[in-house]
Amino acid sequence: MSKAELVLSIEDLTVSFDGFKAIDALNLYVDKGELRVIIGPNGAGKTTLLDLICGKTKASAGRIRFRDQEMTKLNEHEIVRCGIGRKFQTPSIYENLSVFKNLEVSYPSGRGVFGALAFRCTDEIRARVDEVAGEIGLREHLTMEAGLLSHGQKQWLEIGMLLMQDPELLMLDEPIAGMSVRERELTAELLERICRNRSMIVIEHDMEFVKRIAHKVTVMHQGKILAEGPMERVQADPKVIDVYLGH
Amino acid sequence: MNPAARWFSQRGLGSLALLALVILVVFPLTLDVFRLNLVGKYLTYGFVAIGLVMLWGYGGVLSLGQGVFFGLGGYCMAMFLKLEASDPESTKIQSTPGIPDFMDWNQLTALPVWWEPFRHLPFALFAVIAVPTLLAFVIGFAMFKRRVGGVYFAIITQAVALILSVLIIGQQGYTGGVNGITDLKTLLGWDIRTESARTILYFVNAVLLIGAIVLCRWVQDSKLGTLLLAMRDKEDRVRFSGYDVSMFKVFVFCLAAALSAVGGAMFALQVGFMSPSFVGIVPSIEMVIFAAVGGRMSLVGAVYGTLLVNFGKTYFSESFPELWLFLMAALFIGVVMAFPDGLAGLYERHVKPRLARRSAAARAAAASAPAGPAAAAGGGTSAKPAIGGQSA
16 A cells, blocks of 8 residues: 555644634545545544545645645635545535536536536537436436435435546545435445545445445544554554544 | 427527517507607616626625616716717807816816716727626625625625715716716717607617527526526535636626616616716615516516516606605515515416416317327326426
8 A cells, every 4th residue: 555656645734713623733645546434523523624625624734735736725616626526414416407417517617607608518528427327326317306316316416426527536524324224335336436546535424334435444533633544453443442432 | 389489488488579579569569759768768777687687596696786887887878978968069158168067067177087088989888888897897806706795795785886876976076976967969969869769779778688688598598507506506516516606706796787787878878867866775776676576587577577666666656756665665575575586486386387287288188189099098187287287
């Protein structure tokens, strides 16, 4: 693993809200093609970490380098254009638009004001929508209004919207929350498939699911990293058992 | 339905054609020149209302200062017309002939430098669009880049409306003060006060308005229109899909400003003056009411709303002048509480399903005559198409 190419390197990252350090001098490295799962008790700073990487929250100190480019000074949309996609905790899709439109709008062309005015849906884009819709199992629902999808399908649609942009790093915040057993199974398969040519960071609470998908697990506690490594080793770590798994 | 008819109805061109029929044929045939000129004046507010449909309905950004752009467009046009009306020959009784009368009354002895370019019609027409759009760009860029939105943005636009009207009233010598720029006579020698000129200007205005609606339809149908709707509901998702949300808001704000400005310029031409009473807070809010009554998601509805409210205003302010403002306020509150989508929403919800049901039933009746076995399938089928028609 040490020889693998680094996609994301976070060093000394700190953010404080009125003196409270939500993330405290954190270091994190993600390899190319790696699926990293971040776990930790509530308030450990997991979602804040994703917010920092995608620019939603600005860091107080530290560096976030993505493919040798500094991210901390960029705007949200610029970070996305570098190749970082972010899925939110609750399904965040355009409820009033059809599934097709949801995916089409997420395609990375016509991103400027005048580009969007001149944008035409080409066969290439249609083919890409079809491919992604197949990947997330919504090919039969392309014409359906997205608000009518089930909760699990909405989660998949949002993942599909990110796939349209073909990001090199995909960050998912609790992708299986509220899903049925069958849907969890399908999601795990989906994540394994889409991880083949990109890196992923997933926040998850469900330990069975984590065990199933994680290449490596990072345990966060009070804005710091408590332990890192393969699931079995992390689970056996007395510090981890003490603050988290033992509860 | 044949393909052409389907394309027609899918694009909502039916409602646009009906509006064009009403304002281009029905009004000119039934109204005298005085009334027609009045309708022409109302239709200039229609530009502001459709701008608000784009900005408020689609973009989700409420501006309470659209009068600013209407006024600036109107002033740019009025400045040109005023200079043309102020030739040395017709102003020879002034102490400084050749400058607008209000400047002479305010002891100005020369035309201010920034008035000079407005001697030329091409420059004036350019300024009609450019000045308000530039101001909208500056305000929009400053606000939206800082993520100022919602109520705060509305309050700031309100403040801009107040500032501009105070500025215009205060700078009497340069702007004509509270009276505005009056006594506009000719456009390149063509007398705009005659009946024939007023009729022609009415048609120019009406065609421009239809053109503006077509332009807005095109924007709505583009990816930009989809993104505006998407932003209104899930702004963060759009931002984190790689779009600079603020620039889209700046664009739609500029579009609304440019449309309002065209309305203002047409107002100056048709009514023959421009004054700060169209710039301030009250007219700006009235314009929002026009759009709200018509339906803030419907371009065509906004024009009907503008006409309806203004007919009402003319009628009631003639009969019960002191009650009018209360009625207007009640109308606004009533519309927002009871029909948030305005007249267009009422049509979509109550009239259209009924029409669709009727035409579906007619189609089913026509289809069942030759298709014997299908019709014989059961007595219930004749009632079923109604449901199918609704969901289609």
